[in-house]
Amino acid sequence: MLESKQTATLPSGFQTSGTTCGIKASGKPDLALFVSDTPAVSAGVFTTNRVVGAPVTICKERVPASSIRAVIINSGNANACTGNQGLDDARAMTARVAEALGCNAEDILVCSTGIIGVNLPMDVITAGIPKAVDALAPSDDAFKAAATAMMTTDTFAKQFTASVGMSSGAVKIAGVAKGAAMIAPNMATMLSVIMTDAALTAEQCDDLLKHCVERTFNSISVDGHMSTSDTVLLLANGAADAAPADDNDFQTLRDGLQQVCEELATSIIRDAEGADHFITIDVEGFETRDAAFKVAKEIAESALVKTAITGNDPNWGRITSAAGYAGIDFDTVHLSLTINNTVVFKDGAPANFDEAELSAQMKSERDVYLRLVLSGGPASGKESVCFWTSDLTQEYVRLNSDYTT
Amino acid sequence: MLESKQTATLPSGFQTSGTTCGIKASGKPDLALFVSDTPAVSAGVFTTNRVVGAPVTICKERVPASSIRAVIINSGNANACTGNQGLDDARAMTARVAEALGCNAEDILVCSTGIIGVNLPMDVITAGIPKAVDALAPSDDAFKAAATAMMTTDTFAKQFTASVGMSSGAVKIAGVAKGAAMIAPNMATMLSVIMTDAALTAEQCDDLLKHCVERTFNSISVDGHMSTSDTVLLLANGAADAAPADDNDFQTLRDGLQQVCEELATSIIRDAEGADHFITIDVEGFETRDAAFKVAKEIAESALVKTAITGNDPNWGRITSAAGYAGIDFDTVHLSLTINNTVVFKDGAPANFDEAELSAQMKSERDVYLRLVLSGGPASGKESVCFWTSDLTQEYVRLNSDYTT
Missing domain, CATH: 3.10.20.340 (ArgJ beta chain, C-terminal domain)
Structure with a gap:
């Protein structure tokens, strides 16, 4: 059983926020935060480019994992080709979020998107993170705000939610993405965060994400230029108290996740700048x-x-x-x-x-x-x-x- | 010792012509013929596309060889994706040239460039071939005419000649190419015919051409779209009565051939339609x-x-x-x-x-x-x-x- 809707609602036990810390000259929102109330199982799929942004290096060290609490994302600066300073800055972002949430820095994931080759303005980010934590809410508005704060040249926020009925109970899968509008002076980056209140093992989480990303996010192309920062993260916090009981359940869950991924991936292509078809x-x-x-x-x-x-x-x-x-x-x-x-x-x-x-x-x-x-x-x-x-x-x-x- | 010049002169024992048989609606020249007075050693390098034009299939059957007399090229129609009729037509073109020259059809090579998916107008080609043979001459003008008759959307004819001094004597290497001006409704095709009066074995001819094409014609790209008909042919007729006597001579000859190939290949990129750089x-x-x-x-x-x-x-x-x-x-x-x-x-x-x-x-x-x-x-x-x-x-x-x- 699978039901889905464009009006995006967060799964149980997740809160998000989208705020403005001041990275973008435009003054538009530039800090998105996704938090699970309890430690979540998590997996990630990343760009295979040899030249990667610092946040990709940090995330790869931390997933798959079973104790992830949050994903912090800034837009306006990709923190890529920034050397050791970039790695220090990415780690510092996670430490600052951990401090505000009361957990370990290793339990926080980080993504950055925007201009490359420029160090992050850590002063405004450091000041902005506590405000992002204060703004957290489990509401539809807060979810939309987070999707919006990830945007660079996207013309619309990309969100999608599916409800999946397993024999053990109903769960939600909700995702956001920002995409490949190729108008920035750097290459665009594809970022996506997907949350579910299903109960999964780290291995299940990893298997599910790899299967679905291969058939969706890795099956789209605007111009074949692979970004240095592409990242898709899946967080499963078990708040719905339903784990897949058998292969049928697992298949149903995978179909739901694949649908969310496909809706998000194709919405990136629909938003490709300058495209007519x-x-x-x-x-x-x-x-x-x-x-x-x-x-x-x-x-x-x-x-x-x-x-x-x-x-x-x-x-x-x-x-x-x-x-x-x-x-x-x-x-x-x-x-x-x-x-x-x-x-x-x-x-x-x-x-x-x-x-x-x-x-x-x-x-x-x-x-x-x-x-x-x-x-x-x-x-x-x-x-x-x-x-x-x-x-x-x-x-x-x-x-x-x-x-x- | 290596000398080269843009004013293209044919090596000894070669004649060419460029004529109009009536394939092109524009009435521009569309039939190019390259003839060696005596049987020539020959090699070819072809597109690796799985979808190939009929002439590519025929040429692949016939080279490397030691008795090639001519290359017939039509522009205006690529004879590609034309099924068995296309193969019959390509063979018929070579038979018609062989008849006029008094040799076997298997000693003639053929190339076609232009629109794909349309059968060749064999009536006008059959009528045109004897005229192309009549027009053969060993002159600079006839060489230029042949280079011009290969053109599709090229804005200039591409020719280059190098003179190479081996210990055993001096030889000439002269080539023509037509290129990748990407404005036709089909993909453009890269064709090149290179002639030398050096004396070579079929194996030397094949080795030399592969080495040089890898570093020149296969190291250019307008947009990465591989044509169904790309063909580079080398004919060596030995008319200068000089064969490479040692490794030094072979190296000198290879340098000369590579220079000719590089000049032709880069001139294709210089003629790329719509390019600013x-x-x-x-x-x-x-x-x-x-x-x-x-x-x-x-x-x-x-x-x-x-x-x-x-x-x-x-x-x-x-x-x-x-x-x-x-x-x-x-x-x-x-x-x-x-x-x-x-x-x-x-x-x-x-x-x-x-x-x-x-x-x-x-x-x-x-x-x-x-x-x-x-x-x-x-x-x-x-x-x-x-x-x-x-x-x-x-x-x-x-x-x-x-x-x-």
């Missing part, structure tokens, strides 16, 4: 999930595929040729492609279709759906993936090349 | 050439790096973070970066530099030079690569999304 790519019929994923990713990240879609051009040659250089040894005669459910390429040969009609449909709708199916020969099988991306517009280039000195 | 990326100090290559390629293909350079923004964070996701396990504290010889990142930390001055310099010059050096730790060593790319402009997007139905 939201593109869903299904790749089906491959021997391994990894092969299907590589094909989907090459299609999603091809500038020629993206610009064709920007131009409402059902240019299947760009799509099939991108699939062809993914390094997977398939045979073209087994490949078929539909665009918005119109067959454009069938068993390795061009299909007859009304190009003008399909183009007009692409123009009238923001969503575009590509489905590539391999139906035999080498590399074929039963695995499929779904991947989401945006198109590439002149506005994207304008935003990302806009630099004034 | 020509970017050279040196990556140095890695344990393997492959690792350095992966790092250089990620930097070259990052939309955020490209758009930063479009904006004349010395945004080193985008460059170092692109290096970080190349999958190479280096340590950031050993990484340094210069932009136009200004140190912007040193041993893992931001360097002090005059950002406004560097930006002004980037704005005033078309060429941008990035140098990333790893100087210790894991993955470090003595290997380096050079990679060339262009920036990403609004004009690129406009050209590639311009579709009218």
Whole structure:
């Protein structure tokens, strides 16, 4: 049983706040705090970039864990490429939150997003943390405030809640994310915090998060540029007093978490700055999930595929040729492609279709759906993936090349 | 001893022509023919895309070889994604040339570039081939005509000749290329034909070409989208009666070939449609050439790096973070970066530099030079690569999304 809603409500035993400490010149909220009333089991998935922000290093040291109390997030400064000072500052942020909450610094996680290569203004952050703790509340408004304070160039706050009915009882899963609006002078960072009142072991927490992130947050791309700070954290505090009793329960819980992750991940793509189209790519019929994923990713990240879609051009040659250089040894005669459910390429040969009609449909709708199916020969099988991306517009280039000195 | 010049002259024993058979609606030249008076040793390097044009399949069957007489190239139609009819048509083109030259069809190579998914207009091609043979000449004008007839959206013909002095005598190496101006409704194709009057074995020919293509044609990228038809062919007819006598000679010849390849490959990037900057990326100090290559390629293909350079923004964070996701396990504290010889990142930390001055310099010059050096730790060593790319402009997007139905 799974129920979900856009109006986001916190699970039991969590409080949040979103406040302004003064990092951003704009004066907008820049400090988000997520607190569990009791120690929570926690797991994290992080950027695989070799160049990482200091908070990523700190979080990786601390999760998986069973005694996490809070996540502190600042926006406006990524604390990345800041050397040892950056690590000291990230640790100091967690110590300050721990002091206010009365726990150990090691029980606090930290994320930062914003400009890179600049040290954090620790004076305003240190002064701001007690105010963030004072503002904590278990309300919908406080949850929205926290989602808002994480934002950099996002145009809307990203929140989602699902209610899951297990045989042992009902639990909530609620998440926030900030995303990949690529207009800042640095690369954008994807951050997400997901909270649940389900009772989980640290191992279950880690397994659930990895499974769901692979299929959601790691299956989106705006432009293929991997951030130094991408972080997704899951906190499970057990306040609903319901643990998965069997495989069915675990599966139900995982479906709920995956739905929350998918809603948050796709909302990042929907908010991609300068994008005209939201593109869903299904790749089906491959021997391994990894092969299907590589094909989907090459299609999603091809500038020629993206610009064709920007131009409402059902240019299947760009799509099939991108699939062809993914390094997977398939045979073209087994490949078929539909665009918005119109067959454009069938068993390795061009299909007859009304190009003008399909183009007009692409123009009238923001969503575009590509489905590539391999139906035999080498590399074929039963695995499929779904991947989401945006198109590439002149506005994207304008935003990302806009630099004034 | 190596001498080279932009005014392109054919090596001994080669004739070329560039004619109009009527494939292109514009009426521009569309048939290029390269003929060796005697059977030539030949090798080829081809796209690794799984989706390939019919001519690629035919050429792969025929090289390396020792009896190649000619290369026939049409522009205006890529003969790709055209099924068995496409293979028949490509074979028929070679048969028609063989008939006119009085040799076997298997001794003729073929390339096609232009729109994909449409069958070749074989009537006009069949009628055009005898005229192309009639127009053959060993002159500079005929060489220029051949280079011109290969063009699709190129704005200039790409030719280069080098003279190489071996201990056994002097030889010439002359090449043409057509390139990656990405404005067609299909992806652009890179084609190159290189001729030398040196005497080589088929194995030497193959080794030389692979070595040089890896460092030149395979080290350029406009947007990372691999074509279905990329082909580089080398023909060596021995007309200069000079074979490499020792390792020194072989090295000298290889240097000459690499220079020709580099001039042709970089001229493709210089002709990239919509580009404002020509970017050279040196990556140095890695344990393997492959690792350095992966790092250089990620930097070259990052939309955020490209758009930063479009904006004349010395945004080193985008460059170092692109290096970080190349999958190479280096340590950031050993990484340094210069932009136009200004140190912007040193041993893992931001360097002090005059950002406004560097930006002004980037704005005033078309060429941008990035140098990333790893100087210790894991993955470090003595290997380096050079990679060339262009920036990403609004004009690129406009050209590639311009579709009218």
